[in-house]
Amino acid sequence: MRYSKMLIPTLKETPAEAETISHQLLLRAGMIRKLTAGIYDYLPLALRVIRKVEKIVREEMNQAGAQEVLLPAVQPAELWKESGRWEIYGKELLRFQDRHDRDYCFGPTHEEVITDLVRRDVHSYRQLPLNLYQIQTKFRDEIRPRFGLIRGREFIMKDGYSFDLDEAGADQTYTAMYQAYSRIFQRCGLRFKIVEADTGPIGGSFSHEFMVLADTGEDTLISCRQCPYAANLEKAETLPPLTAAAEEPPQPLIKVHTPNVRTINEVAAFLQVKPAQLIKTLIYDTERGVVAVLIRGDHEVNEVKLKNFLKVNDLTLASEPLIRKVTGAEVGFAGPLGLNLPIYADHALQPLANLAAGANEDHHHYLGVNLDRDAKVSHYADLRQITQGDRCPRCGAELEFLKGIEVGHVFKLGHKYARALKATYLDANGQEQYMFMGCYGIGVSRIVAAAIEQNHDDQGIIFPMSLAPFQVLLIPIAINDELTIKKAEHLYQEMLDAGLEVLFDDRDERPGVKFKDGDLLGIPLRVVVGPRTLAQHQAEVRHRQSQEIQMVPLADLLAHLQASIAQERDVPNHPHQ
RNA sequence: CGGGACGUAGCGCAGCCUGGUUAGCGCGCCUGCCUUGGGAGCAGGAGGUCGGCGGUUCAAAUCCGCCCGUCCCGACCA
Numbered sequence: 001m002r003y004s005k006m007l008i009p010t011l012k013e014t015p016a017e018a019e020t021i022s023h024q025l026l027l028r029a030g031m032i033r034k035l036t037a038g039i040y041d042y043l044p045l046a047l048r049v050i051r052k053v054e055k056i057v058r059e060e061m062n063q064a065g066a067q068e069v070l071l072p073a074v075q076p077a078e079l080w081k082e083s084g085r086w087e088i089y090g091k092e093l094l095r096f097q098d099r100h101d102r103d104y105c106f107g108p109t110h111e112e113v114i115t116d117l118v119r120r121d122v123h124s125y126r127q128l129p130l131n132l133y134q135i136q137t138k139f140r141d142e143i144r145p146r147f148g149l150i151r152g153r154e155f156i157m158k159d160g161y162s163f164d165l166d167e168a169g170a171d172q173t174y175t176a177m178y179q180a181y182s183r184i185f186q187r188c189g190l191r192f193k194i195v196e197a198d199t200g201p202i203g204g205s206f207s208h209e210f211m212v213l214a215d216t217g218e219d220t221l222i223s224c225r226q227c228p229y230a231a232n233l234e235k236a237e238t239l240p241p242l243t244a245a246a247e248e249p250p251q252p253l254i255k256v257h258t259p260n261v262r263t264i265n266e267v268a269a270f271l272q273v274k275p276a277q278l279i280k281t282l283i284y285d286t287e288r289g290v291v292a293v294l295i296r297g298d299h300e301v302n303e304v305k306l307k308n309f310l311k312v313n314d315l316t317l318a319s320e321p322l323i324r325k326v327t328g329a330e331v332g333f334a335g336p337l338g339l340n341l342p343i344y345a346d347h348a349l350q351p352l353a354n355l356a357a358g359a360n361e362d363h364h365h366y367l368g369v370n371l372d373r374d375a376k377v378s379h380y381a382d383l384r385q386i387t388q389g390d391r392c393p394r395c396g397a398e399l400e401f402l403k404g405i406e407v408g409h410v411f412k413l414g415h416k417y418a419r420a421l422k423a424t425y426l427d428a429n430g431q432e433q434y435m436f437m438g439c440y441g442i443g444v445s446r447i448v449a450a451a452i453e454q455n456h457d458d459q460g461i462i463f464p465m466s467l468a469p470f471q472v473l474l475i476p477i478a479i480n481d482e483l484t485i486k487k488a489e490h491l492y493q494e495m496l497d498a499g500l501e502v503l504f505d506d507r508d509e510r511p512g513v514k515f516k517d518g519d520l521l522g523i524p525l526r527v528v529v530g531p532r533t534l535a536q537h538q539a540e541v542r543h544r545q546s547q548e549i550q551m552v553p554l555a556d557l558l559a560h561l562q563a564s565i566a567q568e569r570d571v572p573n574h575p576h577q
Numbered sequence: 578c579g580g581g582a583c584g585u586a587g588c589g590c591a592g593c594c595u596g597g598u599u600a601g602c603g604c605g606c607c608u609g610c611c612u613u614g615g616g617a618g619c620a621g622g623a624g625g626u627c628g629g630c631g632g633u634u635c636a637a638a639u640c641c642g643c644c645c646g647u648c649c650c651g652a653c654c655a
Contacts, residue, residue: 009587011589011604011605012589012605012616013588013589013590013603013605014588016583016648018648019649092653138655140653140654143653143654144649144650144652144653146648146649156655157655209655303652316652443654447655475614477614478613510613510614510615510616510617511614511615512613512614512615512616512617514615514616515614515615516615516616517616519615530613530614532614
């Protein structure tokens with residue numbers, strides 16, 4: 001491709017709207033433009049990278065036994081009502097009507113559609129297992145789109161769905177997908193980590209997320225320094241406390257006047273106790289009623305765990321009037337004593353004695369609270385966020401906290417959708433059985449952003465060979481020198497004939513401009529020819545990542561480039577951790 | 578949706594507080610000359626509903642109100 005013919009509108013200055021590095025560089029390199037919040041145009045260079053990602057995804061999915069399909073983006077409400085998700089998916093689901101006022105949505109995911117397809121055309125155990133995937137544009141009306149391609153509302157996703165006879169078969173498929181995903185992200189040159197994850201609104205029994213490690217990542221994950229345990233922060237389990245029972249003898253309950261002392265820090269300072277000796281009492285409103293949640297003063301509630309534990313969809317901290325109504329006191333003085341609500345406590349509180357807590361009375365707290373003596377705790381459970389001091393829930397070793405960008409997610413769904421949409425088959429005995437499903441997502445457009453987050457320097461993008469829009473950038477110096485341009489044209493043709501993906505910078509620009517643009521675009525290999533190098537029958541080859549420069553005889557140039565490309569193409573920049 | 582910031586040429590910004598010629602600057606873009614190994618130089622030029630609507634005023638980019646849009650921080654997710 002000739003640079004002069006290609007739409008590559010690079011920018012010298014960083015647009016003010018871009019905060020993260022991948023967003024800035026994608027804009028500056030002329031790869032994307034924003035149409036409206038969370039919705040982007042992909043320009044030619046970006047599309048080439050996306051096609052590279054897609055190719056890797058297709059090769060690995062096909063290799064793993066999956067088949068590609070293409071499902072509609074617009075979906076009828078009926079299917080979503082049948083699965084029950086029309087009600088529970090929330091505002092993220094973009095809904096609209098057609099001219100007959102029938103309800104539709106733009107697909108954020110395709111469990112309903114694929115299950116509908118399969119239930120209509122698959123009826124026998126002989127047709128299973130079946131593993132179908134597609135690469136398609138999704139729309140999720142995110143509350144807050146941000147970071148360019150990392151969290152768009154419209155984005156390109158690979159979504160796959162498997163249908164197995166039973167759980168044993170589904171486990172095999174899950175493993176195959178897990179391995180295919182590992183290979184995909186390795187081939188994309190990403191440094192990633194696989195973590196246990198919550199299943200969220202997709203549902204199902206368990207899942208793993210593939211996290212690209214990057215400081216700008218939105219997710220926090222924890223990883224054991226000793227054993228293989230790794231989990232998303234919201235999923236990470238906490239160990240029950242080691243001390244079996246209270247060591248100190250229970251003190252009598254004392255009510256203390258605590259004027260205008262509301263927050264944990266204020267109460268701790270006022271009562272001269274540590275935050276860890278306080279009980280934080282939070283009132284939550286759910287679709288199944290109001291509950292109280294107790295947590296140690298220095299801990300935070302993990303609302304995902306709480307949702308799962310309570311088996312609720314809606315979970316919000318109670319409003320001020322509601323708190324007053326159920327506790328009889330202003331916000332800041334709630335406590336477990338005499339509270340007429342179901343009370344759930346984090347297991348870290350169980351062995352603790354002589355704590356401080358709100359008195360459910362304005363400006364008063366209790367000292368000497370012993371939960372088993374003074375309150376009615378319905379259940380103790382793991383309800384809190386893991387923190388820096390926690391140990392690995394598997395082996396007890398030290399944990400590491402990391403930031404990551406989720407690029408892939410595999411779920412074991414079980415019978416959830418098969419049951420809701422009646423996807424059944426007849427087994428060998430003529431018995432009707434539900435299909436056992438799994439689903440598998442990859443953020444294709446997000447991978448492009450994640451790759452840039454991990455591979456850049458102060459001059460621009462450093463694409464791994466496997467994703468680069470071009471393998472080679474050919475720059476002739478002194479464009480008006482007839483011999484140079486003639487030789488460069490000749491080299492360009494040779495490279496094309498040899499099947500190299502080459503961008504020929506034939507613009508009438510000064511060398512500095514071409515070098516700056518070249519570094520910004522991140523093409524792995526740069527070949528420069530000019531009067532000086534040609535006089536020695538050589539070309540200069542520069543490696544974008546290492547910045548190493550080699551002078552290569554023109555006669556060896558093609559072979560040299562092909563060797564470099566072959567060496568790097570399927571080898572990640574960094575080994576998988 | 579809660580909190581914060583912003584909206585002036587394709588991009589980055591100044592002007593606004595204290596209203597008043599033709600709304601500026603840098604980059605980019607067009608033409609010509611010149612230059613050609615890290616975003617050159619000179620000369621000429623194009624490009625603006627100052628986010629929108631309404632109000633105050635003799636006069637509004639500037640003051641007031643409403644609306645729209647964008648970004649950042651939190652609750653959601655490939």
